[in-house]
Amino acid sequence: MKKTNFKPTPSEFEKFWMLDADITFLNHGSFGACPLPVLEAQQRLRQQMEREPLRFFVREYEALLDAARSELAEFIGADASELVFVPNATTGVNAVLRSLKFSKDDELLTTDQEYNACRNVLDFVAAETGARVVVAKVPFPIESPDRIIEAVMEKVRSQTRLVLLDHITSQTGLIFPIQSIVQKLTELGIDTLIDGAHAPGMLALNLHQIGATYYTGNCHKWLCAPKGAAFLYVRRDRQSQIRPMTISHGANSPRTDRSLFQLEFDWMGTDDPTAYLCVPAAIKFMGSLLEGGWPELMARNRALALAARQTLCKALGVSPPCPDETIAAMAVVPLPDAVPHTGKAPLIPLLQDALFKKFGIEVPVVPWPTAPKQLLRISAQIYNTPAQYEYLALAIGQLIEG
Incomplete structure (x- = not known):
């Protein structure tokens, strides 16, 4: 041909x-693509790290991380104290689901459009704890976002303990009316975990207005940060329950100047944190391209x-x-x-x-x-x-x- x-x-x-x-x-949606000026900023940070590793990690890293977190918080409508960085949204979903305690009487609700990796986490946790996964079928093709709300709420019962939803679905590209669904579930006393892998940089976000208990999103997709940059938002009253998948020095830190939530997630062992630190550069560069x-x-x-x-x-x-x-x-x-x-x-x-x-x-x-x-x-x-x-x-x- x-x-x-x-x-x-x-x-x-x-x-x-x-x-x-x-x-x-x-296919920007699958893995994103990082612009050259942001990659150059990352390279400068890597050179800073390698010139004097001890100075970087012990004396400079925490202040750089806090600055990046503060700029990200402003961009997504949250407080810096509610955010930690994670490598990707799937890690954020794992941290929440595998920290919480469920029983055989609990139901974990999701939809048939949930991202496969995160659905696997839900199934894993259910198998470990005896909880039941309930799946709401969202029609597609679909004529109105109201059908998404109806599909989810029809499956809610007194046993529903947590609802895991995509903000924007990977397979169909649908924007779920997350704020409306979260509000209805919150009124029933049901916690929500939102997988916002695609949302930062694609939609204008205000996590406080959305009101989810937990929200995780990627920065490497539409925000165009380097690969390995994502965040996990946890409402303050739930932070003591959420632990990282890697337990490290923060678990017994005597520090009182910041939450245990951030102490644990901010240091999970030596790694290359420059993707996190480049989030402000990505926000600034992408925001400068058009008037x-x-x-x-x-x-x-x-x-x-x-x-x-x-x-x-x-x-x-x-x-x-x-x-x-x-x-x-x-x-x-x-x-x-x-x-x-x-x-x-x-x-x-x-x-x-x-x-x-x-x-x-x-x-x-x-x-x-x-x-x-x-x-x-x-x-x-x-x-x-x-x-x-x-x-x-x-x-x-x-x-x-x-």
Whole structure:
């Protein structure tokens, strides 16, 4: 099959990333991509660390970490005393679920769109404690975010002890109406753990307004910090219950100038903490790219994702599977049933593999709800352009014809 001659127009912002110029990268959502100025800031911190490791870790590190935490807290609408850094959101979910005590009388509620890694943690904890996992089925395609609220609340019972929810789902890109759900659950005395892996930098966050008991989010995705930077928010009245997965010096620290919660999480053994320390650099750099700062950046990415979805839906002859209000910078498009799938996980779906090998397009194809039904998931970051999604539509058309 011949490769289409259409060439996507480069973005003026591509120069700030190391992305391969031969690849049309439409998958920011999976692992993010860190811009060069932020990587340079990380390298400077690593040089500072390696020039005098003892001075760095003993005399400088804590102040640097506190400064990074304070800037992140302001960005996400929280207090610095409620935050700790973790390597990724999955680690944050593990820390909460594996710290809490459950019994065979407890029910742990989640949805059928929960991220697989975090659902595995829930299943693991349930098997260890005898608690029961209850799954609310969120319809997709979906006509209104109210259906998400209804699906969750219909499964709540007197035995419901904790509810684990994605803020933005990985498979379908849906924004859950988290604040409304959390408010309803809080009124019933039920704690909430929100997996906000995609939310920081994609949505304007105010964790105090959301009101969740626990919230964890990645900084390496839409915030564009280096890999290995995420946070865990724990409401103050629950902090004494949450312990890190690695117990270290903080467990018996005599210090009284900060909480045991931060003492334990802030030092879990020697590691490279520079990804955490670069979060302020990422917030500053990404917020400087457009005159309107972060609000304009988030609005631009959302508009690009919606326009791209429309382009692809038209090309494939399918309807958008959810309303615009449930979409931010990621969107999915149902693929026609005629598009083949390998059907054997964890092999890459045939279309995804062909798009990469024949057209140099990096974009995920998601089995939904199971193969052979599939979704094409696109991401929109400032380095992307409308022409890249037109190129994707042309490439899929050629592959289907072939």
